[in-house]
Amino acid sequence: MRLFPYLRQTVVALLGALTLAGCTGDEDRGPVVVSVVGFPADLADPLDRLPRPAAKLMMEATAQGLVSFDARGEIQPALAERWIVVDDGKSYIFRLRNALWPDGDKITSQEVARILSARVKKANRSSLRGDLDAVEEILAMTGEVVEVRLSAPRPNFLQILAQPELGITGKNGGAGPYRRDRREKAWMLTPVTDSGDTEEAGEKPARTANRVVRAERTAVAIVRFREGKAALVLGGRYTDLPLLNFAEVDSRDIRVDPVQGLFGMAIHGKEGFLAEAANREALSMAIERERLPTLFSLAGWVVTGALLPEGLAMPRPPLQPRWAALGIEQRRQYASVVVAGWKSRHGAIAPLRIALPRGPGSNLLFGMLTSDFARIGVPSVRVGAEEEADLSLIDEVAPYDSPLWYLGRIGCAHELSCSAEADQRIKEAQRAQNIEEVLRKLDEAESLMISHGGYIPLGAPVRWSLVSRRLRAFQPSPRGLHPLNQLLAEPR
Secondary structure, eight states: OTTOHHHHHHHHHHHHHHHHHOOOSOTTTSOEEEEEESOHHHHHSHHHHTTSHHHHHHHHHHBOOSEEEOTTSOEEESSEEEEEEETTTTEEEEEEOOOBOTTSOBOOHHHHHHHHHHHHHHHTTTTTHHHHTTEEEEEEOSSSEEEEEESSOOTTHHHHHTSGGGOOEETTEESBSEEEEEETTEEEEEEOOTTSOOSBTTBOOOGGGOEEEEEEOHHHHHHHHHTTSOSEEEEEOGGGHHHHHHHTOOGGGEEEOOOOEEEEEEEOOOSGGGGSHHHHHHHHHHOOGGGHHHHTTOTTOOBOSOSSOTTSSOSSSOOOOTTTTSOHHHHHHHHHHHHHHHHHHHOOOOOEEEEEOSSHHHHHHHHHHHHHHHHTTOOEEEEETTSOOSEEEEEEEOSSSOHHHHHHHTSGGGSSSOOHHHHHHHHHHHHOSSHHHHHHHHHHHHHHHHHHOOEEEEEOOOOEEEEOTTOTTOOOOTTSOOOTTSSSOOOO
């Protein structure tokens, strides 16, 4: 606690402010009040603020795509009521349900094809690019049918289409499942019933169907929840985990999502000390990532030195670094020899610039990294998340279960130290016409990337929520996504 003396003062001040602000309504029977970490602009202009958590939440709530994720992270119908996959996985044909725009006009297949084409083009510049490269054409077949044609099969393509970035929206929103209306600093979300649907997915109509959503700082959201003025807080990350202890939130209300993704340090420096693979490996060896669960008081945090998680469609388990079986002292001893050898040939090492986002969790993480690097003779300094850096944090949930996403996200397209040979293998995998060839190329790419060492894995990302016991249907999500229309148990 001595590390952050100002935090307790901040929490106490927020408690007083929210107490004076009064209640937002009857939390047992009124609208479900939701706080999501972010800024008001994320909710006002969600399409332009992706992939921020609040922007994603608003897109999911008001502008569903052809398909979406349910509370368990499984694919469910959205704008499309059904679909078929033909041509060996290279053609997806969707039949649209009867859905209306906010102004009452029917949503047509021509509009969906045009908007989805624009969404794909925009998202192709994001971390989704690896698999969206395969989209060749999006066609409106009739008034109710849309076809998406691919240049190569993508086994996880429905998961890709379910991303908020591919939501179908117009000037005033999309087909729901909610319509939105601004209420001062918050938004009132009302279930869509004008398309012929009489029920929300997962809930029967009730007075509790509306949602009140606001985007705010994590500390404010935590205190609002603790004071009973919000039933749900979404968007929590490692950066603000220490705040939960200061606010003394009931541990039974904290839910941690079992997400997979990337949480580690991307190396950007390509000259001097970081130019040599042996030195990049020494940095990875020196980090005692096993301390993370204790440091953050988060039992069960999965830490790893591998690039890929378990469970992906690969012909073998994820490759481990060659030092994986060594203890931390053995690793540091070896890394120290490597660093000392480099210094004897080249002189002193300039302090490595480590870029991290703001927050008490980042203070803890930097303290661990700088201490571990110092133990092997490598100095470091912290810089802001947007500043030029030698190492920067990647903290992203995998949007779909594809090795292509993981390897592509830490490839050459993202301006970090990378293997051109591995990048070529990834491109060949994207063009491959059968799964055996895809897996062979990805196997080669993973091995080359482990050897290059341009990314230092630390563990799985952390995503947490605060959930009141009123929301009995809330489920931890492997996607880190929580549909707002699947929070309450159906009335008996």
